[in-house]
Amino acid sequence: DREYLVRVNSSPELVQALNDMPVKTVNGATVYIKDIGQVHDGFAVQTNIVRENGTRGALLTVLKTGTASTLDIVNHVKQELPKILSGLPPELKVTTLLDQSLFVRAAVGGVLREALTAAALTALMILLFLGSWRSTLIICISIPLSILTSICILSLFGETTNVMTLGGLALAVGILVDDATVEIENIHRNLSQKKPITRAILDGAQQIAVPAFVSTLAICIVFVPVLLLTGAARYLFTPLSMAVVFAMMASYFLSRTLVPTMVHFLLRPEVEIYAKGEENYHGGGLIWRVHHAFNGLFERMRHQYRGALEWSLHHRGLVTSLFGVFVLGSLCLTVIVGTDFFPYVDSGQMRMHVRTPEGTRIEQTEVAFGAIEDEIRQIVPKEELDNILDNIGIANGGINLAFGDSATIGNGDGEILISLNQEKHRPTLEYEREIRKALAEKFPELIVFFQPANITNQILNFGLPAPIDIQVVGRNPANFGITQQIEHKVKLVAGAVDVHIHQEVAYPEVRVNVNRTKASEAGLTQRDVANSLLISLSSSGQIAPNQWLNPANGVNYTVAVQTPTYRLDTFDALNRTPITAPGGSNTQMLSNLATMNRGTSVAIVNHYNVQPVYDVFANVDRRDLGGVAHDIEKIVRETKLPKGTFINVRGQVQTMNSSFVRLGLGLLFAILLVYLLMVVNFQSWLDPFIILMALPGALSGILWMLFVTQTTLNVPSLMGAIMSIGVATANSILLVSFANDERAHGLSSMQAALSAGFTRIRPVTMTALAMIIGMLPMALGWGEGGEQNAPLGRAVIGGLLVATFTTLFFVPIVYTYLRKKAPVDQDRQIEDEQHELEGQEHPI
CATH class of the missing domain: 1.20.1640.10 (Multidrug efflux transporter AcrB transmembrane domain)
Known part of the structure; x- marks a missing residue:
């Protein structure tokens, strides 16, 4: 009368029980897994090593979407962390290595301080000119109200309070005093004509309403060029321009409404002084003196x-x-001043990429990184160094590399993130120059270059590791030789540093030449050979992934079959790799089916718009980006190219030139609009x-x-x-x-x-x-x-x-x-x- 669940022991309760599972029976004897291998709690072949200050660990990176606020994301992560950490083993140490919100908060705080300082200095200047604390108070009240109004309108457009919007408001502070000052000064002028205060306010407001509106429009119109920007520059500077324009329009509106109202209430004592005579204006106080x-x-x-x-x-x-x-x-100064797309921002971090010779094992790469860390600590004083984070190789398992801008291509390279003490440190550019020089002298076999560490330059680089990318495009085999020639010439350009070719074309490889006839006679295919080698070298997880559920903690573990790496240290060991078909009816050694020889191959192949490319990346130091790009473009023009090959100069240079052209044309158009506006007015x-x-x-x-x-x-x-x-x-x-x-x-x-x-x-x-x-x-x-x-x-x-x-x-x-x-x-x-x-x- 009862129902029962039927459970089969298809999955063992303990890991060790997997050793007792039978594989096959040969001549009446059962072969178990423990007879041919060892099942143990291990790990996949390591292709990624993360170290903090020389100690290994695991790195968890939290990314945000483009529309999300950095501060909101960081705050929510910090709120959830205690709940997550409460379920982890107590011996596990979790440390926050990078918090972008710290820089954002500091930058926003800096802009706010600039705006407040500017407002205070402007108020003192107005007080000095007008000599009336009441009039100055009215002006000082209108400024924050204009700013708050602009912030409210910006929020309606989906903009957040960030460095660019606050920068626009700080930019507007100096001119926001204009409308209120003109209004008050004109009212004072009418009061000096012995008019009643109400009549003086009405006449003063009426007399300047149209001219003030024309001047406000003239200032707003000049921001039209920003609308013509494209790419990252548009997203950076459109909010700044919107903040200025909205603040200006709010200031004009307040000068027509709030300012006259406040004048009516606050300047009544001064009306009596005007009535007695202008020589008694402002009395004899300290401000008046x-x-x-x-x-x-x-x-x-x-x-x-x-x-x-x-x-x-x-x-x-x-x-x-x-x-x-x-x-x-x-x-003539335009030639001397030079051009850049965006100024360098010192975020107190240095991001360095290190590449070892082709084919270096990840263990040896880690040793090289350790030596580099020691050299860095010799250059950066201990009191100025916060931490050094190494990220060597590429992690396996479901990570979309498109989310990052890493230039890592394999086990032989990685990144070093150097975080300086936020309280006190020398300029990071000085440290970069010293580190670059020291590493070039001590480790000439390594390729070392710096990547943008701050979020602004990362965005402006569009994911590229350097602001200049000389891209040789085409399918001609001679293109790599052309790329090497360009690299050599660019290294001689003044101001060009960290010049290197991104692609590696001499990665060591072992070529397995399968005799298809012998394989066919043994009932094996080329696919069987490839799969057997892949399982032996990189585990069965690459071909047939399996999972084991641990009933004790409910966690799934990958079960993979692989030949221990220490056993595959010679050609003979590789030749002894068993090759089987899916049915397992016939097994052959690799040496019976194939021969092997050494060779080289490309480690990475890049395409841009379908075409294969080689990239020469270059950073800029002690010179403007435009000047370096000009010399590089001259090199590109002088380079002779085979048919079907062409060269593109990409990166910040391309965006900078486009932005300058658009801003220039937009500025001419804005001047024309201002001219036509004044034609209508005059x-x-x-x-x-x-x-x-x-x-x-x-x-x-x-x-x-x-x-x-x-x-x-x-x-x-x-x-x-x-x-x-x-x-x-x-x-x-x-x-x-x-x-x-x-x-x-x-x-x-x-x-x-x-x-x-x-x-x-x-x-x-x-x-x-x-x-x-x-x-x-x-x-x-x-x-x-x-x-x-x-x-x-x-x-x-x-x-x-x-x-x-x-x-x-x-x-x-x-x-x-x-x-x-x-x-x-x-x-x-x-x-x-x-x-x-x-x-x-x-x-x-």
């Missing part, structure tokens, strides 16, 4: 500037010639042209700043150039607008230009200084990852320094050249508009 002293100095400088501008206008031919020579001379084709005359000065200043700071021209510095062009355009709008106002009141072009420069030097200087001071922390490049945004800050500072002088001196000169005689109707129209918008101010 400092402001008064600064104002005195500024006024003296202002009058000196008037004299200098007047002299320049009377000698405009000489000044124009000198300026033209300066701009042309500055363009109702003139000539005034926008005068305004754009500040741009040659901005570009010259950028080149000089990059030259002085030993910074290359790269994508971040081009982003800074874009930003400085937008601000320089806004400042020129201010000057030309005021000059038109003066001409509308009957002044000559010379008098109007002189009056515009003298009157508008304060807002022009305020805007430039706010941006320059705001960019100073970023330009210094302090903190983790600060190197990647430093060129951006330096380009902005250099561009605005020279562009400000160009706006104050050269733009008035161009104005006098092109505005000698303006149409009477246009003057009348300008005058009518001035009557309608009495006292109109333009954005700073």
Whole structure:
């Protein structure tokens, strides 16, 4: 009346029981596994060794998808680790070797510190110019609100808070003060006319609404080139541009809404002071005394500037010639400055690849790695060294190698990850040079090269081990010889280091030449010979994988049959390998069926777009990437190639050239859009042209700043150039607008230009200084990852320094050249508009 489960003892309870399993019966005698072999708890043939500080271990790598946040993934892993470790043996030691979130947090923290420092310095500068703590408070409140608004909009677009978005917000800090400052300054101007506070606020906001919007659009438009970028550069810099644009639009909106409201509540005490007389403005406190002293100095400088501008206008031919020579001379700096795709980021890690001679066993490779570790410890002081991680060979078993960018091809090579003390260490580039030199002298038989260790350069390399990849493509057998010639020539290029050929073509091999006739007579096929050899040398797991379930712990173990490796140490031992068919009816020794001889073969075959390729990789040191690539391209052009063979230069070089072309074309398009925008605003084709005359000065200043700071021209510095062009355009709008106002009141072009420069030097200087001071922390490049945004800050500072002088001196000169005689109707129209918008101010 009961049901029973029927269980067969098909799987033994213990590993040792496998030894007692019968294999076959011969002449009435049973042969057991223990008679022909030994079953024991072992391991597969080792093809991968991982060591931490010389001690063997196992390495578990956690990868994230492209859309996931590094910080979120790391936090969740850390939350789950205690649960996982609780079920492991207590003697098992688990150590975190690499935590990318540490660098990300440090980099984000560095950008935040830069932004806060920039905001504080900008606030002090505004306080110095305005002399009103209430007005400064309003401006300081509008900045973080604009930033928070931008962050909210970015989140709607699926962007995270990262180094690039925060870098964009830090970039915007210096210019976010513009809208609120212009609004407050114009309200102060209306208050000085003894207007009631409500009327002063309404008139002040109305007078600058359209010009401020045009200036904001001009700055936003210059970021159009970023949309033309492709590949990794697009994903890096589009969030930065979006952060700036959203912050600018939020700043404009707040300056039209929140700022007037706060002025209405906070500036009421100052209204009474205005009513009593402007001479009593700000009272006699410390802030007023400092402001008064600064104002005195500024006024003296202002009058000196008037004299200098007047002299320049009377000698405009000489000044124009000198300026033209300066701009042309500055363009020559493009050759000296050099070009890079992205600045080097010091993450405190060095990633080194070591390749031993072809055919080196993994045990000997480990010995070589140990010797290299000892040499590294001689170079890097103990207090600066965190750990050294070796990853030798390639792990077997279901690992998709496409997920990594490792250049390892076999048991004879591997990687060494050197992590430095994050608190204090010398620049990693200095250590790389010392290690490279020492290893080349001590281990000439080894190929040693460095790979990008930081995540940014790994992305920009697109998985390649070096920024330059010279790829010889084609099926001609002579291509490897051509590759060797190119390698030899590239090694002589100044700045090219770690030059090597990726493929190995002389890997030692044993060639088994099967006599198909003899094999057929024995009832065996070529496949039977190959399978028998594979089982003997690499285990039966390669042909027929089997699993044994341990009932004690519920874990599956691979059961594999293999000849012990120590028994296969000679040709004779290999010749004694039994060859059987699947049925096992006939068994022959390998020596009866085949002969053997030594030879060489390729260790790895690479294809690109179906075509076979050979790769020459090269790193760059003490020179710009563009300069090294230029010399390499010259070598490629001079190389004679057989029919059907061609050479591609890939890597960062290819992406850099494409990005520069796209940014250049996009920048020209953005300048055209800004010009057309100003044409609509000014109702003139000539005034926008005068305004754009500040741009040659901005570009010259950028080149000089990059030259002085030993910074290359790269994508971040081009982003800074874009930003400085937008601000320089806004400042020129201010000057030309005021000059038109003066001409509308009957002044000559010379008098109007002189009056515009003298009157508008304060807002022009305020805007430039706010941006320059705001960019100073970023330009210094302090903190983790600060190197990647430093060129951006330096380009902005250099561009605005020279562009400000160009706006104050050269733009008035161009104005006098092109505005000698303006149409009477246009003057009348300008005058009518001035009557309608009495006292109109333009954005700073």
